[in-house]
Amino acid sequence: MSRASDTAYQKIRSYILQGDAAPGMQLTEEKLAEIAGVSRTPVRDAVQRLENEMLLVRSESKRLSVADWSDGEIDEMFTLRAMLECHAAERAAIRMDEESVQRLRSINDNLKKAINKTRPDIATFLNANRQFHDLILIRAQSPRLSKMLPALIEQPVVRRTANQYSKADLMQSGQDHDELIAAFAAKDTHWAGAVMTSHIRRAFHTFSTIADGGEK
Amino acid sequence: MSRASDTAYQKIRSYILQGDAAPGMQLTEEKLAEIAGVSRTPVRDAVQRLENEMLLVRSESKRLSVADWSDGEIDEMFTLRAMLECHAAERAAIRMDEESVQRLRSINDNLKKAINKTRPDIATFLNANRQFHDLILIRAQSPRLSKMLPALIEQPVVRRTANQYSKADLMQSGQDHDELIAAFAAKDTHWAGAVMTSHIRRAFHTFSTIADGGEK
């Protein structure tokens, strides 16, 4: 998409992800146009994309509101993500090259460094984590996966609870990545897929423990 | 979406699926607006949806063309479809009620009747088949799956080769459905999932045999 369309998408998206908009809250296209600083036309493009990612929902009759996911929906998102990202890892294992493996190593080094500061640097951790999974997705060389997965990965709920992860949880992620790298280096598809699956499912377990304790 | 937007979507979609547009062929928004009989605004909405389903692609710089899927992409579509529809079947098995099981039986009866005519009625078969899978998707009660799966199921390639299916192939589908119904009646999630997986994978095998023979 185009410039105004893209900026609208990004601004609205971060507006939601940052938590400036409460789940369930109604938004009008005009308000969003104001926020994004463009007219309604590109906003509508952006909104449709966000609807697809299910960050926005159209209630009863065409009115727009911020999505409010149930526990069951979040649960299923992790399940779907595990399935698809496992598949991505399997594909990537076949198509992996030495340069990408090196790049994964370097990214994961940054990730671990971010953890081992006196106080873990969550922003850097999340960023490195995203880079890591992105690169795998690229190596999977599937336009379709590249279209489907991001919506499952960039969850607002995850970002919100990320700050509460313990150092041990974060370290475990780094180790999972190390093992993934080993599987890629060995071009062992099943190994890569299995590690990825357990990586995601553990993340879900960690997340839901924190979420249960934190609220409700 | 709204009226003009929806009609545009449907018309353009069937325009592509019917094969009126050759894969790779360039289309302008204006031409599509003409076809759909509406202005460019709703066409752009429809186009974005079709881009999401990957029926249309935006080449290098924003120019629109009909998607031309490689064998590898089609292969992966079946794999993804098998994974997701297996998952849908598992969810549906838990949430299935007696009334829906009855409805599945009745749909599958129609499907079999369509096969057993002197000359199989493919249109009716495809229709019943779609109803069958749709109902399972509904019982899976997952908005997310309901958004992701249809794009994988309604493949133009499949429709194009459907006419070449043998009577035995079609009958096998009917039997798969029977077994699915049994699994649902027993609320056996693993059984349902396994049958669904093999149902899709066989469909892929049948399809690719025909496709290989037919062209290329």
Place this chain on the structure above:
DNA sequence: CAACCTTCTATTGTATACAATTACTGCCCG
């Protein structure tokens, strides 16, 4: 004759005005 620049044309992107639909408010009537 080829490569590059320029101009023109085709196509997509954005804004805006207006139409259609939906929700809201307050009134009337029972």
Place this chain on the structure above:
DNA sequence: CGGGCAGTAATTGTATACAATAGAAGGTTG
């Protein structure tokens, strides 16, 4: 006082005009 009905306001949907950008064509010069 409550329920429905009318009229009004808010919101989304569509068309159209114009702006920006990419592609094609043609002409000039080394």
